[in-house]
Amino acid sequence: MWNLCRPLRFQLTSMEATGAGRQMEKLQEDLSKLQLSEELMPESYRINSPKEEQLLEIVDNFQQQYLCLYPERKPLLLCPINECGVRKFISTTVQPTASNLYDLFCWQDCSSFVADFLSLQPLEPPTELPRQLFSPTYVLRSQKATCFESATLLCSMLLVRNYHAYCVSGYASREMCLLDQSLQQCPLLDTEEVQEETSEQRQQKKNVVRLLEELGTASLMEQERREQEAAEGATTALLQKELQEIESRRLPDPLEGLRIHCWVLVLSGKCDIEENFFIDPLTGSSFPTNDKNFQSIESVWDNYNCYVNMQRCIDGCKDLCFNFEDRNLWEKVLQKALGQQQLDKLVLRREKEGSKEMTQLMQGIVPRKFVLHRSWVSYINISHEDLKKRFPGGKKETRFIKAKLERFSPALTKDGLLRRLTTYKDLDCTEVTRVKEWYQNRSDDLEEREMNMVENVTTERFNSDGFGTLLFHSWKPVSSGIERMMRFETYEGVPGVQQRVVSPQVLEETFVHRSDFLYSRRVTFRLDDQPLNANRPRSKLEALGVQKVVDRFHRDQSKPADKDMAQVIFLLPDWISVTYHLMDHHHIPSVVHISGKDLWSEFQADRSLKPLGPLSFHRLLKDMKAKKDNVAFEIKESLMEVENFLASREQQEKPELD
Numbered sequence: 001m002w003n004l005c006r007p008l009r010f011q012l013t014s015m016e017a018t019g020a021g022r023q024m025e026k027l028q029e030d031l032s033k034l035q036l037s038e039e040l041m042p043e044s045y046r047i048n049s050p051k052e053e054q055l056l057e058i059v060d061n062f063q064q065q066y067l068c069l070y071p072e073r074k075p076l077l078l079c080p081i082n083e084c085g086v087r088k089f090i091s092t093t094v095q096p097t098a099s100n101l102y103d104l105f106c107w108q109d110c111s112s113f114v115a116d117f118l119s120l121q122p123l124e125p126p127t128e129l130p131r132q133l134f135s136p137t138y139v140l141r142s143q144k145a146t147c148f149e150s151a152t153l154l155c156s157m158l159l160v161r162n163y164h165a166y167c168v169s170g171y172a173s174r175e176m177c178l179l180d181q182s183l184q185q186c187p188l189l190d191t192e193e194v195q196e197e198t199s200e201q202r203q204q205k206k207n208v209v210r211l212l213e214e215l216g217t218a219s220l221m222e223q224e225r226r227e228q229e230a231a232e233g234a235t236t237a238l239l240q241k242e243l244q245e246i247e248s249r250r251l252p253d254p255l256e257g258l259r260i261h262c263w264v265l266v267l268s269g270k271c272d273i274e275e276n277f278f279i280d281p282l283t284g285s286s287f288p289t290n291d292k293n294f295q296s297i298e299s300v301w302d303n304y305n306c307y308v309n310m311q312r313c314i315d316g317c318k319d320l321c322f323n324f325e326d327r328n329l330w331e332k333v334l335q336k337a338l339g340q341q342q343l344d345k346l347v348l349r350r351e352k353e354g355s356k357e358m359t360q361l362m363q364g365i366v367p368r369k370f371v372l373h374r375s376w377v378s379y380i381n382i383s384h385e386d387l388k389k390r391f392p393g394g395k396k397e398t399r400f401i402k403a404k405l406e407r408f409s410p411a412l413t414k415d416g417l418l419r420r421l422t423t424y425k426d427l428d429c430t431e432v433t434r435v436k437e438w439y440q441n442r443s444d445d446l447e448e449r450e451m452n453m454v455e456n457v458t459t460e461r462f463n464s465d466g467f468g469t470l471l472f473h474s475w476k477p478v479s480s481g482i483e484r485m486m487r488f489e490t491y492e493g494v495p496g497v498q499q500r501v502v503s504p505q506v507l508e509e510t511f512v513h514r515s516d517f518l519y520s521r522r523v524t525f526r527l528d529d530q531p532l533n534a535n536r537p538r539s540k541l542e543a544l545g546v547q548k549v550v551d552r553f554h555r556d557q558s559k560p561a562d563k564d565m566a567q568v569i570f571l572l573p574d575w576i577s578v579t580y581h582l583m584d585h586h587h588i589p590s591v592v593h594i595s596g597k598d599l600w601s602e603f604q605a606d607r608s609l610k611p612l613g614p615l616s617f618h619r620l621l622k623d624m625k626a627k628k629d630n631v632a633f634e635i636k637e638s639l640m641e642v643e644n645f646l647a648s649r650e651q652q653e654k655p656e657l658d
Contacts, residue, residue, distance in 0.1 A: 044376040045084045045135065052376070055089050062333050066308065076299050076308060077148070077169055078333065080133035088133075088376055093152055094167065094303040095136055095377040096159035102384055107266060107279065107286075110157040113382070115284030116407065118145045118153070119392045120179050127258045129169070135377045143392040147177070148262040150281035155264050156380055159303060164267040164340060168278070170297035170317075172261035174253045179282045183246055186400035187285075188421055245427060246401060257295055265289075265300060267322060276322060290318040300324070303375060304340055306333040385411075402427060416442040444652045445469070464489045470645070480504040484642070502642050509638060520552040523635055526572075540632035542572050544639070549631055555581050562590050562606060568624075570631065576624050594621060 048056065059078050067075060079087045104110050121144050123130055130146055136153040139145040145153070151167045158165035175183065253259075264279040278287045278294060287293065296313030297320065299306055307324045308331040324330045324339055332339075388411035398405045406420040419438040425431040436450040448461040459474040472487035483503035490498050490512050501508040507523040526547040541549065549570040556564050561583040569577040576594040583590075583605060592602045592612060602612050612620070 041084055042378055044378075045082060046086060048086060048088075052089070052092070055092075056087055059089050059333060066331075074298070075129070076306075077129045077133070078306065080131060082132070082376075083134045083138045089306075090133065090167075091301050091303055091306050092375050093133055093135060093377060094159065094301070095156045095375040095380055096303045097375075098157070098160045098380040098382070101157060101160060101380070101382055102387060104157065104382065105161070107158055107161070107163055107271075108284075110161065111154060111264075111279050111281065111284035111286070113284075113387070113390075114150055114154045114157070114281050116390050116396060117386065117392070118143055118150050119396075120150075120282055121146045122178060123147070123260055126177060127255060127260060129260060136380055137378050140380070140382065140386070146262075147282060151262040151264050153380075154279065154281045155302065156377075158264065158266065160380070162270055163273070164270045166265045166267070166300045166302045168263050168265050168297055169299045169301075170261060170263075171257055171259060171295040172263070173293040173295065174255070174259055176280060176282070176293045177259045177261045181283070182399045182401070183250055184400055186403040186405055186421070188405060188419075189400070189403055189423065249427065261294075263294070265322065278317075289320065289322075290316065292316055300330075302340055305337045307331065307339075308333065399429075402429065404429065410440050416440050416446075442652075444649070478503055486642075486645075497638075500638065500642070502639075507635065507638065517554040517556050518551055519554050520550075521631075521634075522550045524548040539573065540629055541570065541635070544632060544635055546570075546632070546635065547572055549635075551631070562604075562609065568627065570628055576628075578620070578624070592620065594624065597621070 056079055063076060063078055066073075078090055080090065080093075081087050082093070101110075104113055118139060123146060130148055133152065134142075134145070134149055136149075136156050139149045139153055148167075148169070155165045155167045174180065262281075264281060265276065266273060266279060267276050268274055276289050278289055278291065279285070280287065294317045297309045297317060299308050300322075301307065305324075309320070309329075310331055311320055311329050313320065321329055324332075388409060390409045391407060394409040394412035396407045398407075402424045404422045404424075406422075408417050408419070410416060410418055416439045417437060418440050421434075421436045422432060423434045425433050432453050434450065434452050434454070436448065438448055439446050445463040445465055446460060447463050448459075450459045451457075452459070455476070457474055457476040459472070461472055462470050464471060469489045470486055471489055473484065475482050475484040477483075481504040483501065483506075486500045486502075488497050488499070490496050493513055495511070495513045495515065497509055498512045499508075499510040505525050505527070507521075507525070509521045511519050511521070524547045525545045549568075551568045553565055553567070555561075555566075561581040564581045565578055566581040566589060567577075567579040569575075569579075571577070574594075574596055578592045578594075580590045582588075586605045588603075588605050590603060590605045592600060594600045594617075600612065600617055604611060
């Protein structure tokens with residue numbers, strides 16, 4: 001049953017056969033430094049069963065043949081030692097069974113978790129295979145792993161989710177092996193720039209083009225086209241200059257093509273995967289199989305078998321074929337063992353032909369094929385606490401081009417901080433241009449905070465929690481103090497404040513769905529150095545320090561246009577201006593100016609209408625006084641809301657700052 005390798009073409013000398021034993025003695029000395037408590041380990045970790053010992057003999061036999069037949073190639077990683085100092089066949093280290101994988105449903109979830117949860121232990125030296133391969137259960141406890149251990153854990157998790165996954169041992173670029181992303185663009189920054197371009201700049205460009213087309217002026221369109229081409233040319237030149245500077249920092253690698261790396265291969269055919277692709281377990285990112293960072297492949301393995309690459313990697317992995325059943329392309333370590341591809345074909349055939357072949361297999365008519373012994377590793381267990389903890393030590397930092405991304409474990413941060421993205425003006429990352437933070441599960445519903453150092457603007461975004469709740473808050477220093485802008489959640493048909501801009505000198509508000517059709521209000525406050533008449537009684541607006549109020553109204557179709565106010569201006573202390581909506585077939589609206597209790601002037605757009613008489617004037621004056629008091633009340637309410645909000649925000653931020 002265990003005679004699975006081809007017959008030896010020649011016999012090795014006893015001296016060559018004892019090489020592995022000497023290497024094992026050295027490895028045992030290295031493992032003594034780990035201070036592992038072996039008595040707490042399961043028995044499968046500490047000893048090999050008789051079948052496992054026979055399997056090791058077969059694999060050692062294959063390794064010896066391989067080294068003699070291909071002396072120019074390096075030894076394969078076939079039987080590394082585990083955390084207990086016991087040699088294990090590499091395929092049995094893959095554990096395709098898990099007791100629970102909470103919230104890890106697809107390959108993206110699994111790969112991002114492995115990349116986040118484990119810290120990299122670089123290979124030493126980088127051109128040699130590791131002498132040990134610890135189990136996935138051990139690396140989950142320690143949160144430290146080499147690329148081989150990270151790939152083994154990720155491959156095990158993908159197999160649990162029924163992906164066609166393999167671990168790959170080969171050679172990769174320096175940046176990938178050392179997890180160096182300092183000369184790469186931050187993917188989070190790329191996403192934000194695309195969103196900003198899509199939502200704002202593209203819409204502005206469309207509006208400009210539409211306006212020019214409506215005007216029908218070819219000269220303006222041509223001018224706009226030239227300006228756009230000039231701007232794009234300047235941007236392209238700047239990008240080219242930056243790329244040249246980046247490439248100048250990419251120093252040549254003296255170990256190019258010799259750095260060993262391990263990653264994961266996912267084949268098509270299962271879980272809606274249409275094309276083969278690689279996953280780097282250190283970053284969790286996917287790559288096409290022709291990506292230049294992956295330079296060549298030595299071997300591939302899963303929980304069934306290990307396959308040695310017999311194809312030449314002249315142009316990287318671009319032209320490799322991953323049909324592991326083709327003996328001209330891949331050499332099996334266990335020659336008669338069933339693999340994933342064979343099992344998949346067998347299952348499909350049985351689905352078509354029914355149970356006939358299974359019956360023949362049970363009766364011995366069809367030769368029984370070897371299936372690899374089950375993994376010696378305990379079931380993989382990823383708990384909710386692991387998902388919450390996420391990063392080693394609660395934090396992980398990654399450097400990119402002109403950017404630094406910090407990620408935090410939400411369970412360990414007091415303020416619910418998830419991520420912090422810092423962007424810089426220069427490649428040396430000395431001058432900060434922007435800091436953006438993401439939050440989760442905060443009592444104040446804060447989701448994002450952005451500090452723009454160039455424009456000196458701070459922006460906060462909140463989760464919508466119902467009508468009237470704050471969605472957006474930004475502030476920046478102005479000459480007279482701090483200017484703030486707030487946006488609120490509104491519903492169709494429900495009256496309320498949509499936006500509010502407040503500074504020491506100005507208050508601007510936008511309303512929706514009000515019964516009085518008010519949609520805009522601008523309040524100008526009096527400067528402190530402006531004199532006041534102490535002998536004259538002050539109105540409610542003056543008591544608030546208001547100098548001018550401008551209210552604008554939508555059209556009320558239930559009233560005639562010349563009786564429907566479009567704009568009301570209160571200029572303290574006594575001047576009032578009322579502008580009405582335009583009447584049909586008129587270009588100028590009717591206006592009434594009130595400059596005192598008994599003084600007024602009017603402009604009637606329709607001369608056929610009667611002018612404003614004393615009785616009508618006093619009615620209008622009475623309405624304006626009532627409106628003036630109501631405006632004062634609403635302004636006071638708005639200012640109090642702002643003060644209460646700022647006091648609440650200050651109180652909410654105190655625990656996070658302590």
